[in-house]
Amino acid sequence: MMRTIVITGGTDGMGAALARHYLTAGDRVLVIGRSRPKFDALVAAVTGEDPSAAARAEFIAADLSLVADARRVIGHLRAHHQRVDALVLAASFIRRHRQVTAEGHEASWALFFLSKYLLVTGLAPLLRASGRPVIVNTAVPGARADAVDFADLEMTQGFTLKRSNAQQRRANELLGILATDDNPDLAYLTWGPTRLVRTSFAGEVGRGMRITAAVLGKLLGQHPEAAVRPVIRVVDDPKPGRAAYRGATPRALTVGAHDAKDAARLAAAVTETL
Numbered sequence: 001m002m003r004t005i006v007i008t009g010g011t012d013g014m015g016a017a018l019a020r021h022y023l024t025a026g027d028r029v030l031v032i033g034r035s036r037p038k039f040d041a042l043v044a045a046v047t048g049e050d051p052s053a054a055a056r057a058e059f060i061a062a063d064l065s066l067v068a069d070a071r072r073v074i075g076h077l078r079a080h081h082q083r084v085d086a087l088v089l090a091a092s093f094i095r096r097h098r099q100v101t102a103e104g105h106e107a108s109w110a111l112f113f114l115s116k117y118l119l120v121t122g123l124a125p126l127l128r129a130s131g132r133p134v135i136v137n138t139a140v141p142g143a144r145a146d147a148v149d150f151a152d153l154e155m156t157q158g159f160t161l162k163r164s165n166a167q168q169r170r171a172n173e174l175l176g177i178l179a180t181d182d183n184p185d186l187a188y189l190t191w192g193p194t195r196l197v198r199t200s201f202a203g204e205v206g207r208g209m210r211i212t213a214a215v216l217g218k219l220l221g222q223h224p225e226a227a228v229r230p231v232i233r234v235v236d237d238p239k240p241g242r243a244a245y246r247g248a249t250p251r252a253l254t255v256g257a258h259d260a261k262d263a264a265r266l267a268a269a270v271t272e273t274l
């Protein structure tokens with residue numbers, strides 16, 4: 001059966017590696033990103049081998065740091081598709097400094113959490129229509145249980161890349177509690193690679209970090225195709241419930257003192273700001 005796979009950040013890096021894989025495998029692939037030329041090049045490369053791929057690939061242009069764009073994507077998917085079998089959340093733009101979007105949200109929180117919250121909750125009916133739905137959230141598991149600053153979610157005080165990164169990673173684990181409570185058939189994975197992956201590292205990270213990533217990536221980095229192999233295995237045989245992985249290795253889920261309460265608190269706070 002042809003699966004429907006939605007991939008945010010499917011134009012580059014690991015998202016693109018997955019998009020190429022699923023198009024080659026005969027699935028329908030809906031790519032969300034900003035760059036249509038990158039999408040066109042990806043589809044052209046696959047179509048060279050399999051002319052049927054073009055008809056199974058769709059690009060939805062969106063800036064997922066904008067709530068309005070995330071909502072538009074959800075509306076589009078709900079209007080034009082009956083089912084989503086896999087939702088891969090891999091859009092990434094790393095910011096070293098605090099930035100505010102045109103809508104007034106802190107940009108990293110908006111891209112790495114608010115858009116994911118909206119997509120996971122907004123696409124729930126389409127995921128429910130799948131026999132074996134799976135969400136792969138490329139938020140590296142293992143952040144501390146208390147990494148979410150409920151008093152200042154958009155980090156108006158004390159923003160650092162490290163704090164912002166830990167907060168969104170923990171929030172994405174809590175999102176898994178909400179999603180699997182809502183749909184017990186859903187497999188929800190927080191996943192990160194085991195080591196550096198040679199990707200575009202989209203972001204405003206400064207020259208030093210960009211050069212380090214490029215050099216280390218070249219020397220030690222894993223190829224995106226190799227890095228996503230474990231993701232492909234899990235999507236092919238999803239197990240209901242939450243799980244965390246680094247590469248192909250399952251990791252224990254972080255357990256805090258009041259996870260269910262924290263998840264509900266996060267949902268309430270986010271609903272209030274959206």
Ligand SMILES: NC(=O)c1ccc[n+]([C@@H]2O[C@H](COP(=O)([O-])OP(=O)(O)OC[C@H]3O[C@@H](n4cnc5c(N)ncnc54)[C@H](OP(=O)(O)O)[C@@H]3O)[C@@H](O)[C@H]2O)c1
Nearest residue numbers: 009011012013014033034035064091092197199200201202
């Ligand atoms: N690379 C690594 O070593 C590594 C390590 C740990 C975790 N990860 C995680 O793995 C995931 C994938 O990372 P990657 O390195 O493969 O990514 P990447 O090569 O940097 O590509 C980023 C993707 O996100 C899209 N994107 C960026 N900003 C966007 C926005 N505002 N709206 C919509 N799409 C946007 C880009 O699309 P356009 O170009 O079309 O805008 C591109 O497809 C991320 O969650 C990242 O945190 C990566």
